[in-house]
Amino acid sequence: MSNQRVLITGAAGIVGRLMRPRLARPDRVLRLLDIQPIEPAAPGEQVEIVHGSVTDPAAMTAACRDADALIHLGGIAREDSWERILDVNIDGTRTVLEAARAAGVPRVVLASSNHAVGFRTIGEAGPDGLPADSSPRPDTYYGVSKAVVEALGSLYHSRFGMDVTCLRIGTCFERPADVRGLSTWLSPDDCARLLEAALAVEQPGYRVVWGVSANTRAVVSSREGEAIGYHAHDDAERFAGDVNGTLPDLLGGGFCEIELGRADPL
Template sequence: MQRTLLVTGAAGMLGRFLLRRPPEGWALRLSDVAVPEAAPGEDWRQLDVTDPVATAAACDGVDAVLHLGGVANNLAATRDRLIPVNVGGTRNVLDAATAAGVRRVLLASSNHAVGFHRRPPGGRPLPDDVACRPDSLYGVTKAAMESLGGFYADRYGTEVVLLRIGSCFERPTSARMLATWLSPGDFCRLVGAALRAPVTGCVPVWGVSANTRRWWSTEGGDALGYHPRDDAEAFAAEVPPEPAEQVPAAETVGGSFPAGTR
């Protein structure tokens, strides 16, 4: 029996990646503030997650939610929207999922929720569940999203997976991304694993590919059955070297964010 996955923010880049490779056994209910022209067989709905009534309607009858909707940058032009959309919108999604009896919610968090953490000494990998240390106001909203996920897991028994996404693009374009890249294919594999795996409580997992230069743990992904296949090293010859003044930023999870944002 096919189940239904509500995807918020589905018109964005990650949503478009998922459309190419939807999780097996799931029908996608796609939603965004601005709805694109639908291809045959696509189910699109207009949704602003800051509207609790509309969010409740979108959650009605679904089996799980992938919450990608939000403001995805830290620019001054959008900063006033970060908290209402990323925090208030996440609360509305979790409220609506709870009211609709939806058990599994995947929240698109970010490496910037923990961006002030540095590379551990001795080559040890950074754990999936490292505590939040946001590196920007954007990172603060992602840390708040994670806290909301933990609260709803504890209070209502919602099964929450926090996807701590690295750098999800078609290909890596910087030296940092050789460590933090999450390929489109691996993003879709991560979503599929997060939907299939048994989950208790609120579980954080790094959203990163099988990169040779990766220094984030694989344990969270292993526990979910997430097995990335792609390696940014395949693109290393095409990536320009990091300017000397930016090399220290490679030691922090958030890259240049800790040094360059307020």
């Protein structure tokens, strides 16, 4: 049996760099795409490095060739001007999905965000947490783009039968930076577990799943993740003594207050 080839867009970004060693397997080739420089392959590492943009149809067509799965992390990861968000996050995702469709890539994992529902209140979460398929309440242009990413994923599943899993990622860093992060944190190891579950689940269809760890203070549902075999191991509570402040009323935290279109959010 040939090795599984997984295309990862945005491989030079924060999450992409964290996932590269965690998704490496002897039977898997990671095809890493970004417009930024990517570290060359280490000895024994099975990677293919592609310099290209998610907004370039030709580059994406070539990158999707012979791929067994696609993890789409590429894009602007913060608030920015509407023009840039539209070009990179919205039009770029459509370009990526169209290239994957044309190449016959059967399975796609799309990086969505908690900011697609950032104006939902913590109080409306309920005893089981805020469901992963809660309707959009974006907090920024960036949040709007992630709501559109989910909608595009739904369209490409319904129209073309592509298996699409959208991950509403919370806060994926080595450690949470504030009190909000104690509820939204997704540890890098748990992020890799979530991606592996999305790649392995049989007949995923179209799903929206929360990307958070097993946090004591979590306010979002874990049921959808568990349904695809994602079982988080980590808890942000061990960092509680290192952060200050209070939990915001709105899920999006500071993103709900910044100026729309500003490129340097809180």
